[in-house]
Amino acid sequence: MPFGCLTLGQKKDYNNPSDVADKYDLGQIVKSEEFCEIFRAKDRNTLKMSTCKKFHKKDGRKVRKAAKNEIMILKMVKHHNILQLVDAFETKKEYFLFLELATGREVFDWILDQGYYSERDTSNVMRQVLEAVAYLHSLKIVHRNLKLENLVYFNRLKHSKIVISDFQLAKLEKGFIKDPCGTPEYLAPEVVGRQKYGRPVDCWAIGVIMYILLSGNPPFYDDADEDDDRDKNLS
Template identity: 30%
Template sequence: MTSFDEVVAEDYIPTDRPMRIGRYMLGAVIGEGKSAIVRKAAKEGDKKKYAVKVLNKLAGHRGTLIQLQFQQEVEALRRISHENVICMHDCLHSQKRLYIVLELLTGTLLSIYVAKRRGLSEHETLDYSQQLTSALAYLHKNYIVHRDIKPDNVILDKETKLLKIIDLGLSATCPSTPHLTRRCGTPAYMAPEVTNTTGYGCAVDMWSLGVSIVEMLQGAAPVLNELHHKGNYPKLVQRRNMFAGLPSLSKDCVNFLDRLLQLYPERRMSAADALQHAWVKSCQTSKPQHQQQQHLQQQDTE
């Protein structure tokens, strides 16, 4: 096993001393997570700037898990191309590190934007919800479940109002029959069935979408401390608590949330159905004509 000193020494790269990986020159750190850092990068002969996610595959007992997550993320990103999902350009590895070269996004985390605004209007929330629903419908059509949908994993370009889902490190391939059993994700956004040993599927993303919409509307994630176990299945005692802090909403919005935040996954609305819901459909009628045409072209490619 790699010693602590070796790991720390390898991890420390001063931002004023760029590091080269293949044809990429890594620069300043622009993001940090539990198992990865993100650096700004430039490629030889290319004027574009990139973001490079760097993972330590020798991180003690977590090394194997990190390598698995790297493989899952790369496999998912190679298969997809959607305006609301971050794009991968390349992937590399060294003896001790794994690198995912991604498009460089300008903007802010949706969670930070929502917190600063102390909640968004229903109209603005609708626009962002439609984009997230479109992305999830595309992922699920390609048999990919994200497993960690939350505003912390969404980048918002405040000028164009375009959202992009990031961090597919927990993503997995999931056919029509739910079979995933690994308990993962962020507890506040985690669907109840994730703790059930019988398996789960794409429906977990739809629960997380519902929680994320609630957060957008009220300015903070709902506190779900009303979960109690009955046998091996968690039971939500007072689901209405999730709606308690919300402002006055349209009937379509309430119905949309209600159909996402269903305890049992088989009763939960799918992403494809969500795209046809009256609340989401109303978003298209309020967009300028050129944006509607762009969206329809995107759906055709899906």
């Protein structure tokens, strides 16, 4: 089943694992995350490289929901500062998402190494993030997990663009949203307070990102954060 015909929730027309293997050569696992495994992949026909995210259905409802949600959202968006979906497959046991390959570093890694950005570099990053988020909000999409780790340089060139990644928690705003999720350091007060919320929570997260870029430190910090190993992603 080609990407454009993928119908989520359909139980009768799955891809076979061989469909994925016939089109893509999957390399070794690059990273394992909470919901998925990440690979480098090469299109066997074009030889073009991409990033593959593999979700195992057996890992539970939360994982299946994250995979289906990311496919749905990314099929809606096309923006030069958003990592684009290239292809998607659903088998009986897995979801495969193939995304543009970003070869640059995470902005988070740059901060760890350099400490902070200059005002000029910060303004360049923020302009791109704001343009992408304004586009998402025009489609009534709330990202809900904007953070430094999800801002990536598209390549290693000096003037590489920034792209936003990780849309597993993104949500279409159909009235107010109730379920809290995200990363604690970036959460807006209404999410922390378990109140109804919408697109403005992304604007709060952007403010936190800008503060860290300029200062090298988060605006809100609790010493207790270092004393536990809890998962920092709410879901």
